[in-house]
Amino acid sequence: MTRSETESPEVPLPRLALREPLGDVIDDTDAYAAYCAQVTVGTGPVALDAERASGYRYSQRAYLVQVRREHAGTGLIDPIAFDDLRDLGDAIGDAEWILHAATQDLPCLAEIGLRPAKLFDTELAGRLLNLPRVGLATLVEHYLGMSLAKEHSAADWSTRPLPRPWLEYAALDVEVLTELRDLVEADLERTGKLEWARQDFEALLSFTGAPPREEPWRRTSGLHRARGRRMLALVKSLWEARDGIAEAKDTTPGRILPDAALVEIAKEVPRDASTLRQLSAMRGRGPRRYLQSWLDAVEAGLAMPDADLPTASPRGDGPPPPRAWAERHPEAAARLTRAREVVTRLSEEHDLPAENLITPSLVRALAWEPPSVVTVGPVGDALLDGGARQWQVDLVATPLAEALQD
Numbered sequence: 001m002t003r004s005e006t007e008s009p010e011v012p013l014p015r016l017a018l019r020e021p022l023g024d025v026i027d028d029t030d031a032y033a034a035y036c037a038q039v040t041v042g043t044g045p046v047a048l049d050a051e052r053a054s055g056y057r058y059s060q061r062a063y064l065v066q067v068r069r070e071h072a073g074t075g076l077i078d079p080i081a082f083d084d085l086r087d088l089g090d091a092i093g094d095a096e097w098i099l100h101a102a103t104q105d106l107p108c109l110a111e112i113g114l115r116p117a118k119l120f121d122t123e124l125a126g127r128l129l130n131l132p133r134v135g136l137a138t139l140v141e142h143y144l145g146m147s148l149a150k151e152h153s154a155a156d157w158s159t160r161p162l163p164r165p166w167l168e169y170a171a172l173d174v175e176v177l178t179e180l181r182d183l184v185e186a187d188l189e190r191t192g193k194l195e196w197a198r199q200d201f202e203a204l205l206s207f208t209g210a211p212p213r214e215e216p217w218r219r220t221s222g223l224h225r226a227r228g229r230r231m232l233a234l235v236k237s238l239w240e241a242r243d244g245i246a247e248a249k250d251t252t253p254g255r256i257l258p259d260a261a262l263v264e265i266a267k268e269v270p271r272d273a274s275t276l277r278q279l280s281a282m283r284g285r286g287p288r289r290y291l292q293s294w295l296d297a298v299e300a301g302l303a304m305p306d307a308d309l310p311t312a313s314p315r316g317d318g319p320p321p322p323r324a325w326a327e328r329h330p331e332a333a334a335r336l337t338r339a340r341e342v343v344t345r346l347s348e349e350h351d352l353p354a355e356n357l358i359t360p361s362l363v364r365a366l367a368w369e370p371p372s373v374v375t376v377g378p379v380g381d382a383l384l385d386g387g388a389r390q391w392q393v394d395l396v397a398t399p400l401a402e403a404l405q406d
Contacts, residue, residue, distance in 0.1 A: 013147040016140060020073060022171055025064075025162065027081040035067075035075040036091040042072030045096040045120065047177035050105045051157040051170055058246045058253070062108040063157040068174040069095075076167055080160075084113035096120055098177045100136045107209035119201050122177065125184045128193050128200070130351045136173065143183040144176060191351070199389040215314050216243075221259040226266060229309035230301070234266035236310055237301035241293050257287050257294075265294060266301070318361075319368035329368065331406055336367035338403035346395060358396050362386045370404045379404065 026032050039046065046069045050062040065085065068074040079085055097116040099105055101123040109115070126134035137148040152169040159166075188194040213219070217239035226232050239262055246253040261281030270276035273291055282288050319325075325333035343363060347354040354360070362383055371378035380397035384390070 013141060013145060016144075016146040016148045016172055016175060018074075018168065018171055018175060022074070022164075022168055023076070025076050025078050025167065027078040029082075032077065032082065032087070035072075035077070036087050038072040039067065039069055039075070039088065039091040040093075042069035044070045045098050045178060045181065046092050047098045047174040047181075048105070048109070048114075049100070049170070049173045049177075050108050051155075052108060053156050053158040054252070055154055056156040056252055056255070057158055058250045060108050061111060062105075064162065064170055065109070065112070065114075066170050066174045068171075068177065070178070074171050074174060076171060079112045082112075086113035089114045094118065098122065098181045100139075100173075100177065102204050103207055103209075106204065106207050110208065116205060119204060120181050120185070121201060121204060122180055122184055124200055124204075125188055125197050127353055127356050128197055129184070129187055129191065130353060139180060139184070140176060143180055146176070148172060196389070196391045199391050203387070203389060215310075218314055220262055222263045225263055229306075229311065230304075231266050232310045232312070233304045233308075234269065234298060234301035235262055237297040237304070238262045238265055238294060241290075241297035245290055245293060255286070256290070257281070261287060265298065269302070270295070270298060319364055322364065325368075332368045335370070335404050335406070336364065339363050339367050339400055342399045342403045343396065346399065350395065358383070358388060358392050358400075359386070362388060363400070366400070366404060374401055374404050376401045 024031070026035055046067060049066040051064040051066075052060055053063055054060065062079050065077045065079050065088075066074065067077065067088070077085065077088070092114075094117045097119040099119060099121050102119060102121040106116075122136070122139060123134050126139055131139070131142070135150075137150050140146050140148045149169065149172075152166045155166055157166075185194065185197075188197050217236045220235055220239055223232075223235060226235050238257075242253050242257050242262065245251075246256050249256075258281075261279075264279055264281045265276070268275075268279055270279065273295060276282055276291060276295060277288065282291070287294075313320075319332070320328065322333070322336060325336060340363065343354050343358060346352075347357045350357065365386065366379065366382060371382055376397050379401040380393045383393050383397060383400075
């Protein structure tokens with residue numbers, strides 16, 4: 001008999017279900033005011049989540065906000081129906097927010113007037129506990145023994161009206177966040193990591209989103225196939241034209257023209273509409289709708305002065321990629337090797353992912369250009385200036401200073 005025939009089948013976990021009937025989406029002022037009043041008299045922390053339409057829309061705005069608080073129940077709020085949700089923020093007051101993967105939701109919630117005074121991030125807590133997987137469904141399974149379906153995570157949440165199954169899915173994302181938070185906090189306290197988490201959560205209160213990239217067009221998939229600076233200029237010009245169209249129509253850029261099409265047009269350099277139409281990138285009706293925009297972008301790329309052509313590697317003030325260090329700056333390469341060994345050892349010792357122990361870019365910056373005096377004080381100050389929390393500095397400053405000494 002095979003192993004599968006002798007093993008007993010795994011018993012499926014019970015499915016997480018809503019505790020009370022799901023109400024209608026809150027999209028009028030009376031229903032909104034009534035729910036805010038419920039939140040005001042509710043007790044304990046407030047679980048929040050937001051749904052965006054990242055794969056469909058240019059913007060990262062929230063198209064649904066889910067809220068749950070003890071004695072207030074769950075509210076599904078359509079933020080598009082209101083100027084902002086400041087009244088909800090006032091109703092929450094200083095109560096703690098519970099979020100999962102806070103950096104994903106904090107920027108879009110801030111756009112509609114919601115900012116926390118205190119928060120708990122269950123995903124970040126899971127990382128500090130060094131759990132192998134920290135998705136919400138995994139944590140619900142690990143701590144609560146329930147299965148949580150994620151079948152609508154990539155849905156177009158700008159759809160109106162939102163289908164009932166989608167709303168049930170969205171409500172489940174906040175259904176057990178409070179219970180999950182308490183169990184995760186207990187593990188943080190048991191492992192001596194609760195204070196670390198508190199400092200990390202405090203740092204998130206000022207998070208406003210990742211800084212904009214200086215040259216976002218360089219993230220074009222397949223850019224490595226662009227040979228020469230002129231072809232790079234064509235990709236850049238086409239990318240900017242596509243981005244402008246996508247922003248104006250609030251559509252994700254890839255739905256206007258795929259990255260592969262940008263590279264193909266830049267490679268073929270079509271000078272007229274007839275030649276452009278022959279390209280495989282123009283087979284669909286969508287790309288052909290903006291034919292003149294692509295031709296104008298090609299013309300702009302060709303007209304760019306040689307002195308302004310983009311270089312093969314992005315310009316930047318920070319250190320170059322580490323693979324180039326051995327040749328350009330061997331002392332820095334040696335420092336980086338020693339520093340990485342320290343971080344690896346400490347992360348294993350404290351049962352932490354290395355990137356949660358200390359941000360890798362901070363280690364690279366210090367290895368490339370250490371303080372003029374490489375001792376614990378200046379190294380710790382440099383880490384704090386770079387955004388490290390005090391608990392991280394306490395763990396890494398001394399061994400890192402020793403590793404950075406030539």
